[in-house]
Amino acid sequence: MSETKKPRWPPGDLVIWIFIMAELLVFGVFFATYAFTRAHHVAQFDTYQLTLNRNAALINTLALITSSYFVVRAVAAIRADNSQACFRWLLAALAMGLLFLVVKGAEYHHHFSMGVNLGTNTFYMFYLSLTFFHFLHVVLGMIILLAVALKAHRGGYSAAEHTGVETGASYWHMVDLVWMILFPLVYVMR
């Protein structure tokens, strides 16, 4: 990374923003397709939506919001030149990510043991596809955060140069943001 005149905006690497935009486009198309399809099958979607565990999803929503908060603290810590605090906040964020995966895994376990699969009906097709696609993004986000955390632990970032932390944080916020739309759309909206 060239140290000369790094632009303040957007935070992190410009390329991650291009990636984020592309990802949001994919999710956007997915959400739009969901919405249009639901309009044609309102009764089915309403019926099977009730089989989802809203409490689990709420826990997951809180887990992701909290993890985003921890990531914010990690960025603040590295701006104060505190690598080890940054590392610890990132570990906390990762723990929240892990909580998300465990809760979501339990939900999948429940549905699969009830014999639900992609072919059961259109609602379940969307539910499983959308949430699993997001699930994979949580995993990818965690891999990125872990890489950033390890580098922070080694003292690889400083108050002057921490593009990597901001890059990872930006991606993680996107993963969070997508869930903020997915949760009401799939679990709550009637």
Next chain:
Amino acid sequence: MKYQSQQVAKLYFIAAIGLFVGQILFGLIIGAQYIWGDFLFPQLPFNQARAVHTNLLIVWLIFGFMGAAYYLVPEEAETDLVMPWLARLMFWIFLAAGAATILGYIFLPYADLAKLTHNELWPTMGREFLEQPTITKLGIVVVALAFLANIGLTILKGRKTVINLVLMMGLTGLAVFFLFSFFNPTNLVWDKYYWWWVVHLWVEGVWELILGSILAFILIKTTGVDREVIEKWLYVIIAMTLITGIVGTGHHYYWIGTPEFWQWWGSIFSAMEPIPFFMMTVFAFNMVNKRRRNHPNKAAVLWALGTAVMAFLGAGVWGFLHTLAPVNYYTHGTQITAAHGHMAFYGAYVMINLAMISYAMPLLRGREAANSNRSQVWEMWGFWLMTISIVFITLFLTAAGILQVYLQRFSDNPMPFMEAQSKIVLFYDLRELTGLVFLIGLVVYIASFFVGAKEAEAKTDGEEVVTA
């Protein structure tokens, strides 16, 4: 050229161009058979000539990829190829096996070729693009393994760069997915299902990694932009390629007997497949705009920019045109598919190969950085003639396809296939004429290797020449 062993690339590039000529000649033959159904019949039936056209394409592109790897990997790894002798040996084995197979297609009825090569022992023949006799397929595996070992060990020995790793991933994927050509279930649904693991996961998956890494290499070399910047782009492009392309396989699973969710998965993910191609276009133009030097090999830069644009149009836009399940319900297997196939293969894989050849060949032939001005002018004429021809071939086939869909599948009184074909023959005439222009472009392109060969190298205006 920095390492003596890179020289083996030259053999591969020459063979690639030679086979390219064969591919175009056979394209013209089957193009003529669309107009005069009994042209060259019974000596050369359409199905056999078409197999030659498509197989030659695939084989020459792979020759090109191998040549590109043999040139690029040592330079990136900053070390000589570990076994240049093996690369030479495999070249001749691959060429001989390929030639024997093609001659088999041309001179034997396909069923006789199957009998001759004992297809019954391990039946793998008879599927589109995978027509090769089983023994040829085994030969391809041997060549691929030797090739991967050669460049893999070279990468292990030398400097590890993102470009080398992405290229290695792509080439390994190419070899691994080819193994599904040996899997030939009797259930037709499963047969088609895995057939696409070769066909789709090649051209809309791992080949895109090869394309991305070669493009990145050429851009580093010709623009002087920081490797770090280019590598970041490469990461994002391949991530989007894999995210959209793997599940995008679903756009082939709409009507073959697979579960319905594939219509959703295929539509949504493949609709996003243009994104990585669009990124590639933005990437290439951005890097050239930010260039730190003017490379004297203007032709190579033209090919690199050309491939970014044409891959986006051919693979991205023309792919999107018929990728959504409700649209594909009507367009499946019509001339729309042929239109997409021509522009996508040319734009993505032909042009990236020619870009690499354009960049590397002058160096392999002892130039400092570029060919003479005159040679480059000829090459650029070849570029424009071939590229514009492909654009028109695509447009004519698209028109033919739209008409075909309407007459045969959409109108109130749908016509039988052959009757609809007779109504659209005008577009086949135009396509064949444009194909002849393409051939002229190819001849001009090949001539560019010989004209101005003794003249001085091109220089950049008012700037010092930067060597490769």
